[in-house]
Amino acid sequence: MKNVFKKIVDIKNKETILICEISSNHSNNYSKLKKLILKAIKQKVDLVKFQVYTPDTLTLNFNSREFLIKNKNWKKHSNLYRLFKKSHTPWEWIKKLIKILNNNNINWFASAFDQSSVDFLESLNCKAYKIASAEITDVNLINYIAKKNKPIILSTGMSEEKDLRLAIKTIKKYHSKFAILKCTSNYPASYKDLNLSSIKEIKNKYKCVVGFSDHTMDNLAANISVAFGSTIVEKHFKLDKDKTSTDSHFSLPISSYNVIKKSLNNTSLCIGKENLGFKISKEQKNSRRSIYISKDIKKNNQLTIKNIKLVRPGFGLHPKFFYKVLGKTVKQKLYFGFPLKLKYINK
Secondary structure, eight states: OOOOTTGGGOTTOOSOEEEEEOTTTTTTOHHHHHHHHHHHHHTTOSEEEEEEOOHHHHOOOOOSGGGBOOOTTTGGGOBHHHHHHHHOOOHHHHHHHHHHHHHTTOOEEEEEOSHHHHHHHHHTTOOOEEEOGGGTTOHHHHHHHHTTOOOEEEEOTTOOHHHHHHHHHHHHTTOOOEEEEEEOOOSSOOGGGTOTTHHHHHHHHHTSEEEEEEOSSSSHHHHHHHHTTOOEEEEEEEOTTOOSSTTGGGOEEGGGHHHHHHHHHHHHHHHOOSSOSOOOOHHHHTTSOEEEESSOBOTTOBOOTTTEEEESSSSSBOGGGHHHHTTOBBSSOBOTTOBOOGGGBOO
């Protein structure tokens, strides 16, 4: 099993890691979720991510205005408690699925939402943790996770900068193994709300790995994030024909995983290294013009526009010497088709 957990927080890493977020794409059906996991294994995903919570660890079963759902995609669940009851993944399922992932050498980790979920994940040897953007202010949770001395990924979607600073300060009391995901907490997110150019600023400011938690419905934004320096991309995936799971409206078909991964890799290749970009191969150099003998020249005869010519390939003198050598004599007989060299010319 490749260990991606060092890479995700290594500022020197250039490979783009694509996280397969499972979220709640199971419709409370274990067989459906297992099928999704098996499809992810078939795609050889870099990293599977679970969300570990229960409705009781997130909210109260209450119907006052503050607890009612306004998002049209989830409004049918009425209040937060019912939504989380529908969307949460039973922990026993996670336990079974992790065994399957381990047996197939697929890396996994999870978003933890309270201390009990951290303890559960520790019992399963979870190697890294995600702090969901809605939990960014829960410094007690962050502190508890940071004590485990494992990589932590922070999502910015619902954070003000002061929240992010406090979260990082909390982690740094124990270690510096963290990464930040630029995130827009809209489901799905529109291009105009992404502001991906800020990835570069976040990276420069916090001197850490920065990635992108992508809730758009294609891979354009993910590719652009790589151009701005993202080396982690997180996307939600579902079974190909799933239209009923809680997060299906902003998740992509699992069969598209490798297409997206290849696109991210190709984007990274296109970017290349930071230099002027004026780098050509020896073969390309030799495809350019240079000075060649266009008519036989006897020893001590002059070079003239009638016996030298600027042509391809580029094995002769650089074109900048053309007018400088005119009128000069040669040390030896030169034949038609010879590349002209300075060593053949009398000073």
